[in-house]
Structures are given as structure tokens and as C-alpha cells.
Amino acid sequence: MFQNLPLFPEQASTMAPRVDALLYFLTAVSIFFASLIFIFIVVFAVKYRRRSDAEKAPQIEGSIPLEIFWSVVPLGITMVMFIWGALVYFDMSSPPAGALEINLVGRQWMWKAQHAEGQSEINELHVPAGLPVRLTMTSEDVIHSYFVPAFRIKMDVLPARYTTIWFHPTKAGEYRLFCAEYCGTLHSGMIGRVVVMEPADYQRWLGEGATGTSMAEAGAELFRRLGCGVCHRASDTGQGPALAGLFGKSVKLEGGGSALADEGYIRESILEPHAKVVAGFPPVMPTFKGLVSEDGILQIIAYLKSLRKEERARAER
Amino acid sequence: MNGERREHYLNVNYGVRSWLLTTDHKRIAWLYLVSITFFFFVGGFFATMIRLELLTPQGDLVQSETYNKLFTMHGVTMVFFFLIPAIPAVLGNFLIPMMIGARDLAFPRLNLASWYIFIVGGLFTLAASAAGGVDTGWTFYTPYSSIYSNTHVALTVVGIFVTGFSSILTGLNFIVTIHKMRAPGLTWFRLPLFVWSHYATSVIFILGTPVLAITLVLVGLERIFGLGIFDPARGGDPVLFQHLFWFYSHPAVYIMILPAMGVVSELIAGFSRKRIFGYTFVAFASLAIAVIGFLVWGHHMFVSGQSVHAGLVFSLLSFLVAIPSAIKVFNWTATLYKGSISYDAPMLYGLGFIGVFTIGGLTGLFLATLGFDVHVHDTYFVVAHFHYIMVGGSVMAYLGGIHYWWPKMTGRIYPEIWARLAALIVFLGFNLTFFPQFVLGYLGMPRRYHIYPPEFQVLNVMSSAGASILAVGYVLPLVYLIWSLRYGAVAGKNPWGARGLEWETGSPPPTNNFDTTPRVTAGAYAYEKEPGEVYSFGKTAHV
Numbered sequence: 001m002f003q004n005l006p007l008f009p010e011q012a013s014t015m016a017p018r019v020d021a022l023l024y025f026l027t028a029v030s031i032f033f034a035s036l037i038f039i040f041i042v043v044f045a046v047k048y049r050r051r052s053d054a055e056k057a058p059q060i061e062g063s064i065p066l067e068i069f070w071s072v073v074p075l076g077i078t079m080v081m082f083i084w085g086a087l088v089y090f091d092m093s094s095p096p097a098g099a100l101e102i103n104l105v106g107r108q109w110m111w112k113a114q115h116a117e118g119q120s121e122i123n124e125l126h127v128p129a130g131l132p133v134r135l136t137m138t139s140e141d142v143i144h145s146y147f148v149p150a151f152r153i154k155m156d157v158l159p160a161r162y163t164t165i166w167f168h169p170t171k172a173g174e175y176r177l178f179c180a181e182y183c184g185t186l187h188s189g190m191i192g193r194v195v196v197m198e199p200a201d202y203q204r205w206l207g208e209g210a211t212g213t214s215m216a217e218a219g220a221e222l223f224r225r226l227g228c229g230v231c232h233r234a235s236d237t238g239q240g241p242a243l244a245g246l247f248g249k250s251v252k253l254e255g256g257g258s259a260l261a262d263e264g265y266i267r268e269s270i271l272e273p274h275a276k277v278v279a280g281f282p283p284v285m286p287t288f289k290g291l292v293s294e295d296g297i298l299q300i301i302a303y304l305k306s307l308r309k310e311e312r313a314r315a316e317r
Numbered sequence: 318m319n320g321e322r323r324e325h326y327l328n329v330n331y332g333v334r335s336w337l338l339t340t341d342h343k344r345i346a347w348l349y350l351v352s353i354t355f356f357f358f359v360g361g362f363f364a365t366m367i368r369l370e371l372l373t374p375q376g377d378l379v380q381s382e383t384y385n386k387l388f389t390m391h392g393v394t395m396v397f398f399f400l401i402p403a404i405p406a407v408l409g410n411f412l413i414p415m416m417i418g419a420r421d422l423a424f425p426r427l428n429l430a431s432w433y434i435f436i437v438g439g440l441f442t443l444a445a446s447a448a449g450g451v452d453t454g455w456t457f458y459t460p461y462s463s464i465y466s467n468t469h470v471a472l473t474v475v476g477i478f479v480t481g482f483s484s485i486l487t488g489l490n491f492i493v494t495i496h497k498m499r500a501p502g503l504t505w506f507r508l509p510l511f512v513w514s515h516y517a518t519s520v521i522f523i524l525g526t527p528v529l530a531i532t533l534v535l536v537g538l539e540r541i542f543g544l545g546i547f548d549p550a551r552g553g554d555p556v557l558f559q560h561l562f563w564f565y566s567h568p569a570v571y572i573m574i575l576p577a578m579g580v581v582s583e584l585i586a587g588f589s590r591k592r593i594f595g596y597t598f599v600a601f602a603s604l605a606i607a608v609i610g611f612l613v614w615g616h617h618m619f620v621s622g623q624s625v626h627a628g629l630v631f632s633l634l635s636f637l638v639a640i641p642s643a644i645k646v647f648n649w650t651a652t653l654y655k656g657s658i659s660y661d662a663p664m665l666y667g668l669g670f671i672g673v674f675t676i677g678g679l680t681g682l683f684l685a686t687l688g689f690d691v692h693v694h695d696t697y698f699v700v701a702h703f704h705y706i707m708v709g710g711s712v713m714a715y716l717g718g719i720h721y722w723w724p725k726m727t728g729r730i731y732p733e734i735w736a737r738l739a740a741l742i743v744f745l746g747f748n749l750t751f752f753p754q755f756v757l758g759y760l761g762m763p764r765r766y767h768i769y770p771p772e773f774q775v776l777n778v779m780s781s782a783g784a785s786i787l788a789v790g791y792v793l794p795l796v797y798l799i800w801s802l803r804y805g806a807v808a809g810k811n812p813w814g815a816r817g818l819e820w821e822t823g824s825p826p827p828t829n830n831f832d833t834t835p836r837v838t839a840g841a842y843a844y845e846k847e848p849g850e851v852y853s854f855g856k857t858a859h860v
Contacts, residue, residue, distance in 0.1 A: 006760060006772055007756060007760075008759075008760070009759065009760050009761050018688065019688060019689060019691075019692050022686060022688055022689045023683075023689065023759070026682060026683050026686060026689065029679075029682075030679040030680070030682070030683075033675075033679065034675050034676065034679060037646060037647075037650055037671070037675055038672070038675075040650050040653075041650055041653065041668060041671065044650070044653035044654055044656070044658070045653065045658055045660075045668070048589070048653060048654070048655055048656045048657065048658050049658050049659070049660070050590075050657045050658055050659040053814070055590075055657040056590065056657065056844070056845075057589060057590045057591045057655060057656045057657040057844060058655055059591060059592055059844060059845045060591070060592075060594060060651075060654070060655065061592075061596075062594050062595035062596065062597070062598065062648075063594075063595070066595075066647075066651070067595050067598050067644065067648075070643065070644065070647045071640055071643075071644055074639070074640055074643045075637075075640055078636040078637075078639060078640070078682060078685075079636070081636065081682060081685070081686045082632055082633055082636050082685075082686070082687075084686070084688070085632065085685075085686030085687040085688045085689055085690075086629055086632060086687050086688070087688070088687065088688025088689075089619070089625070089628060089629075089632075089687030089688045089691065090625065091688075092688060092691055093625045108465070141460075141465060142458075142460055142461040142465050143458060143460070143461070143555060145620065145694075145695060147695070147761070147763065149692070149760065149761025150761075152691070152692040153691060153692070154620050154691050154692065154694055154695070155620050155622070155691075156620050156621045156622055158549075158555060158556065158621075158622055159460060159549045159550075159555060160549030160550070160555075161549070161622060163622040176761065176770060178761065178763045179763070180694065180695040180696065180763040180764075181458070181695060182385075182453075182454045182456075182458065182461070182764075182765040183461060184385075184452070184461060184465060184466070185381050185382050185385060185452070186381055187381075187385070187765060187766070187767075188376075188381065188763075188765070188766035188767040188768045188769065189381070189768065191770070272552070
């Protein structure tokens with residue numbers, strides 16, 4: 001019976017104790033104020049109960065000092081909640097540098113994760129313990145939401161946009177993964193698991209599932225197959241800008257302004273090439289809408305990221 | 318009571334026609350009362366099915382598709398056809414003209430038209446249910462609702478769109494009435510807090526409802542013509558819908574709770590025989606809630622991918638809106654101090670309201686806290702929170718108000734012992750239903766789940782057990798209130814010994830509310846005076 005009645009979710013990430021600390025604080029404040037009000041009500045209710053029907057009550061206008069007191073005190077306490085909550089939220093929204101990067105595509109009704117090394121898995125995610133992991137997520141259809149209660153994290157997964165979520169798992173084990181945004185008929189079937197493994201086990205798992213082709217390699221292959229290299233050459237001699245070293249940089253746009261070359265920008269440039277044209281290049285790129293899947297776009301992005309790494313390595317040499 | 322038969326609004330004429338074509342605000346209140354009660358039990362039926370299904374982790378009662386339609390129709394019916402209109406359309410309609418000494422609302426025929434619009438909207442929505450239902454959830458998130466759902470979204474949306482006009486017209490009617498038709502001597506700061514809270518609610522009706530209407534039109538157009546407003550494949554923005562939707566639908570929560578606060582102010586004052594402590598603070602708190610309530614919609618979107626900075630602003634504003642709510646709770650509690658408190662059924666509902674509203678309000682702080690909301694967002698924690706506010710709060714106040722003014726509406730008194738019992742059953746049943754859901758949410762059970770992992774079962778069974786107790790608490794008043802219409806003791810004009818213009822006229826009141834125009838010489842809740850010292854009724858005929 002009691003193993004069927006858990007009262008507290010497992011703590012399995014660095015974020016979990018921080019969110020639980022918020023819970024303790026919020027609960028303590030709530031119990032204090034609720035008890036205060038309930039005690040006053042019960043005491044008044046008993047002490048001042050009507051004893052005869054002719055009874056009159058003395059009239060009290062109100063009290064400005066009291067009103068100020070019970071406005072300012074709650075205001076102060078809620079500001080503590082606000083700042084504390086905001087600090088935790090800020091950290092939830094800022095993935096640490098050097099996190100293990102994994103791509104994720106949500107679809108009615110499954111989660112497809114793709115590791116940089118090339119493995120992909122459905123409704124499961126294998127990660128090593130003790131290392132921050134960052135997921136870049138998109139949806140092929142409706143809005144989903146990636147939710148791992150044991151990590152105390154959640155983020156919506158949107159069509160045509162990338163959102164990210166990160167976590168730092170602290171102990172090996174299997175944890176439930178839910179879709180938290182209602183997404184249609186089998187919404188409640190969109191359950192998976194996150195398997196946190198000891199780093200050595202994770203390396204073994206990576207080896208077992210190896211396909212021989214990494215995300216970046218698959219992206220390079222797709223880049224070649226779609227003929228992107230005809231225009232995007234190694235140097236700016238083609239019709240389009242060179243792409244090595246592009247990722248993560250700010251690019252100047254035709255007609256003024258600039259854009260950060262992140263995942264979202266690259267995705268948009270593949271599907272809506274005329275939305276943000278790089279300064280100095282003619283708007284001649286055709287759209288690749290319908291020719292490349294969400295998985296494929298993520299592979300191309302992985303390829304472009306790998307070019308950035310090569311660029312950096314070359315610069316350091 | 319012997320001698321000549323007294324004429325009042327109920328017996329002034331008879332027949333279906335005299336009801337369906339009436340422009341008397343009190344009869345229109347009855348039209349709403351009957352239709353809203355119908356929708357409440359329809360919505361309650363859907364809720365019953367949901368709680369039965371969730372008794373077990375497997376989907377053994379209904380298919381997923383049916384389950385999704387059940388929770389959608391439950392939400393749509395309860396929100397748009399019960400919670401939003403309940404207190405304003407029934408109690409507000411009946412009481413506002415009487416409380417301010419007017420003989421009707423400013424636009425009586427518009428008031429009747431509002432009811433017909435409400436019914437037409439309801440029929441569209443019922444037709445959508447009968448045709449097979451809709452499965453988007455009452456929030457209609459795009460692009461699921463605008464592209465992917467294969468159910469009757471357009472028909473449902475039309476129903477809600479039409480019903481919205483009913484809200485707008487009611488709000489307009491209330492505002493004009495409160496501005497222009499107050500009895501001589503009834504200044505703004507002599508108004509009952511019930512009237513203040515309905516004034517604030519009407520502002521939301523007028524400013525918020527059109528935004529929802531336009532948003533739903535866009536969803537309908539996108540479904541039918543493929544406009545591409547929310548469809549990312551055509552350059553639309555799926556999150557835009559959420560901004561537009563919550564711009565109305567968060568203030569809509571205050572449409573449900575502000576009138577409830579108005580009712581509770583009347584109950585606490587009436588049964589403690591005291592003016593409300595800090596009257597002006599409570600009155601302005603209503604306006605503050607209505608205004609700040611328009612600025613907090615983004616707290617529904619902390620995990621939607623909106624910017625971190627937007628999240629900060631919406632979190633801050635959400636905390637600010639909690640302050641006027643807290644002020645009200647403190648003032649009600651202080652009103653009890655040195656009161657002459659009796660525990661008739663309406664007062665039990667009033668105190669029950671403070672209990673559930675306190676829990677609902679405090680858990681609202683949990684959800685406004687950014688780092689905490691991320692974990693419980695879209696889980697049963699949220700389900701529990703908004704049921705505490707919207708259902709616990711406004712239903713408790715609605716039932717309390719119906720009981721308090723029942724003698725005025727009908728001229729009859731219900732059996733007190735049954736009414737107290739029902740109030741206790743509702744309170745216990747409600748807490749047993751929804752408190753376990755806070756724990757369930759923190760454990761991680763997402764909302765709108767048809768099947769769920771087995772470790773969540775015990776809490777779900779507790780919740781379903783509570784729901785069956787709650788159902789008893791809802792059916793009981795239906796039985797004894799109908800019973801009282803024929804067998805209840807005859808009520809005098811002021812059975813509670815309360816202050817307020819509505820208690821100065823007959824029970825039931827005459828069609829024109831007062832035989833002559835009242836004059837007011839003191840503020841609401843003047844319990845230090847006798848009624849004759851507060852109101853005078855001149856010889857001039859009521860105009």
C-alpha cells in the first residue's frame with residue numbers, strides 16, 4: 001500500500017534540491033499565514049457568537065495602520081519569493097558551457113532523441129550521470145512539453161522553433177519522462193524514460209548503439225546531397241556566404257540589422273531563405289521546405305557546429 | 318400575511334410567455350438561474366465520468382478520444398456556461414437594481430437579449446457535444462485546435478463567441494446602471510461591496526471579452542480557410558494564440574472570483590452584524606484586482622519558450638495581484654472581531670469560502686514563483702489550484718449567496734438543518750477531492766492524462782472519493798430548495814435582520830422593487846442604526 005503512495009518525487013538532478021528548497025519555504029509561509037487566519041476565524045467565531053437575537057455589535061470603521069501593515073508585510077514576503085524563484089529560473093534557462101548536446105524531436109505521440117555520435121532512440125534518453133546535458137528541441141506537429149519530474153524541469157517543445165532544456169543528473173537510475181502539454185488523442189501515452197548511467201556504462205551504451213555515422217557526418221552527407229555546397233563554398237566565393245565558423249556568430253543582414261546565427265536562424269534560413277539575407281549576397285536561395293525533415297535540419301545544424309569547431313581548431317594551430 | 322393577496326414580481330402574471338418575454342431583472346435572474354443550473358449539472362456529469370475513469374491507472378472506462386472530449390466539455394461548460402455567468406447573471410441581475418434603489422437595470426430589454434444570446438451560445442456548444450464533442454481542452458491551444466484536431470472545434474468556438482456578447486452586454490448594463498441609477502443619497506462610498514465587486518467585474522467583461530472573441534474567430538478562420546495565423550508552416554505563430562487567449566482568460570478568473578468576494582462581503586457583514594472592516598480598502602482592492610489582473614497573463618507561459626525577461630515581469634505582477642486579495646481576507650477576518658456572529662447556512666458557506674480561497678490564493682503564490690512553477694506547470698498542482706479558486710471559491714460563494722437571498726427571491730425559507738449539513742458536505746467533499754491533487758502535481762502527474770503510472774493511483778482514488786461526497790453536497794440543495802418553494806416557511810421581508818436596500822422591500826419584491834423611491838442617509842452595513850434611520854421612503858411615486 002505505502003509503496004503505492006509516494007509523497008515526494010525523487011531528487012535526481014542538481015536542480016531538484018533547489019526547487020524543493022523553494023517548496024519548503026513556500027509551504028512554511030503558507031502554513032503560517034493560513035494557520036494565522038484560521039486560528040483568528042475560529043477564535044472570533046467562538047468568542048463572538050451571537051447569544052441573543054437582539055444583540056448589537058459595536059461598529060469599527062477600520063484601521064489605516066493595520067491596512068498598511070498587512071499590505072506591506074505580504075508584499076515583502078512575496079518579493080522574497082519572487083527574487084528566489086527568479087534566481088532558480090534564471091539558472092534553469094542558462095545551460096552551462098560544455099554541456100553534452102543532444103537533439104530531440106517531439107511528434108504525436110513519441111519523443112525521438114538524437115545523440116551527436118549518431119544514435120537515435122524513441123521515448124528514451126540515455127545520459128551519463130554527473131555531466132550537464134542540454135537538449136535542443138523542436139516539434140514536427142503540435143506543441144508538446146518535455147517534463148522529467150525527478151529533475152524538476154520542463155519546457156515546451158514547439159513546432160518551427162527551437163527551445164532548450166538542460167539538466168545535470170546526479171544519480172544513476174531510470175526516471176519518468178512525460179509530455180506535459182496536451183497534444184491530442186494519445187497525449188497520456190507520450191510517456192518515456194530517461195536512463196541515467198554511470199559514465200563508463202554510458203560509453204559502453206554509446207558503443208553498442210553506434211551506427212558509424214555521427215549527427216555531423218549525417219548532416220555533411222545531407223548538405224552534399226541537397227547541393228548546398230554549390231553556393232556555400234569554403235570561402236565567400238560562391239553565391240552564398242561561407243558557413244565554416246558561422247555558428248554562434250552575429251551576421252550582418254542585407255538592409256541593416258544583424259542576427260545571431262543560432263539553431264533557429266539556421267532553420268529559418270533553410271526553410272525561409274529570404275527572411276534574413278546575409279549582407280552582400282543576392283537573395284537567390286530556394287526554400288528547402290518539404291525537402292528536408294526536422295531530423296535532417298538538426299543534422300545539418302550539427303554539421304555546421306562541427307565546422308565551427310574545426311575552424312576554431314585551425315585558428316589555434 | 319392574512320387578508321389581501323400581495324402582488325409581487327412572481328405572481329404579477331403567469332404563463333410561459335410572461336417569463337420568456339419579461340424585462341424584469343428579477344425574472345431574468347431566474348431564467349439564468351434555471352439555465353445555469355442545467356449547465357452546472359451537465360458539466361458535473363462530465364466531471365463524474367472523468368473521476369470514475371481516473372479510479373484506475375488504465376483507460377478501462379472510456380477510450381482516450383472520449384476521455385479527451387470529456388475533460389474538454391467539462392471545462393468549456395463549467396467555465397463559459399457556469400462559472401463566468403453564475404454570480405453576475407443570477408445574483409447580480411437580481412440584486413444590483415434593488416441594492417441601489419432602482420426599479421430595474423438601465424437597459425431591461427438588452428438584459429433579456431443577453432439571456433437569449435447566452436442560450437443560443439449554449440445551444441451551439443451543446444450541439445457540438447451532441448455531434449461528437451471537441452477534444453482540444455477548454456484552452457484551445459494552437460496549432461492543435463486550429464489544424465490537427467478532427468473534432469467539432471469550429472462549432473464550439475462559435476458557441477463561446479456568441480456567449481461572449483452576453484457577458485459584454487451584461488457588463489455594460491451593470492456599469493451604466495451603477496453610474497446612473499443610484500437612489501438619492503446613495504453615494505459611491507455608501508454602496509454595498511457586492512456592487513463594487515460587480516462594477517470591477519463589469520470592467521473586465523467589457524475590456525477582456527472582445528479579445529477572447531477575436532482570438533476564437535481567428536482559430537475558426539484558420540480551421541476553415543487555413544489563414545496561417547497560428548500555423549508555423551505558413552509563417553504563423555503558435556504561441557501568439559496563448560498571449561491572446563490568456564489576455565482574456567486570466568482576467569476571467571477574476572470574473573469568477575470578484576463577484577464571489579462581493580457575496581462573501583455581504584455574508585460576513587450580515588451574519589456578524591457589522592460593517593466590513595476597512596470598507597474602502599476592500600472596495601479599492603476589487604478595482605486593483607481588476608486592473609492588475611489584465612497584466613499577469615504571461616504567467617501561464619513560463620515554460621512556453623517566451624523570453625526570460627517576460628517571465629520576470631509577469632512573475633512580479635502576479636505577486637502584486639496577490640496583495641489586494643490578501644487585504645480582503647484580512648479585512649473579512651477582522652470584521653468578525655467583536656461581531657455578533659450567527660452560523661446560519663449562508664455564513665457557513667462564507668467562512669468556507671475564506672478557507673478554500675486562502676488555500677487557493679497561497680498556492681497561487683507557488684505558481685507565480687518562477688523556478689517552482691516550471692516543475693508543477695501543467696500538472697495536477699495547477700488543476701488543484703484553479704479548482705480551489707474557481708470552483709471552491711466561486712461555487713462556495715454562489716451557494717452561500719443563493720441561500721442568503723433565497724427568502725428574498727422566493728418569499729420562502731429552506732430547512733436550515735439540511736442547508737447547514739449540505740454546506741459541511743460541500744466543504745469536506747471539496748477538500749478531499751482537490752487537496753490530494755496538490756501532492757499528485759508535485760509528484761509529477763501531468764494534467765489531461767487519461768492513463769497514468771500506477772504510483773499515482775492512491776491519490777487519485779482519494780480524489781474520486783471526495784468527488785462523490787461533493788456530488789451529494791451539490792444535489793442536496795437542489796432538492797431542499799425546490800422543496801422549499803412549496804413547503805418552506807414564509808419569510809418576512811428581512812429574515813436575517815440585515816441592512817441593505819434589498820431587505821427594505823417585500824419578499825418577494827414587487828415588480829418595481831420599491832413602491833416609492835428610497836432615500837439613503839448612511840453607508841452600507843449601518844448596523845449601529847435602525848433601518849428606519851438609514852432609508853426613508855418618501856410619498857413620491859417611484860419613477
